[in-house]
Amino acid sequence: MRGPETNILINLLHILDITLPIHMVDYTVMDAHDKQLLMKVAEIVEDNQRRLTLIEELLRSSKTTATAEAQDKEAKRAAKQLAIDALSASDRELFDALRHWRRAVAGESGRSPMTVCHDQALLDIVAQRPKDEIGLRAVNGNLATKFGPQLLSIIKRHPDVEGGQSW
DSSP: OOOHHHHHHHHHHHHHTOOOOHHHHSGGGOOHHHHHHHHHHHHHHHHHHHHHHHHHHHHHHHHHHHHHHHHHHHHHHHHHHHHHHTSOHHHHHHHHHHHHHHHHHHHHHTOOHHHHOOHHHHHHHHHHOOSSHHHHHHHOHHHHHHHHHHHHHHHHHSOBTTTTBOO
């Protein structure tokens, strides 16, 4: 005669691939201590299976999130590159000059160029081509405050030939 405990234990033993001593094979022949011990093992295994299931779900979720974040980052990188590739020749010259300036500023302070400013800030400056500090402040107030005269000097050396803007 098998009770629900016996079926649980049989399934558990099957999952764990455990062979029991002969006197424990039949649940009805076990003494109370053996039954308690097996039930405790069954509880622990079931609890661990629930934990493993949760861990697997978390791992699947984090992989999905990581993949989505990587795809988003790659899409932003591709969009930025498209914007750079779409620049006119004179805009590209200014952009490259601004990048060169950024690299020099970063090198002087031992920092990464991206800590000075991002490409998007440089693209915004190229698109607006501010003529004075007020215009530069409208494009990027932080850069205007820190590097206004330097940036305006670079912009003046690279007039917008295609757009007809001159100094």
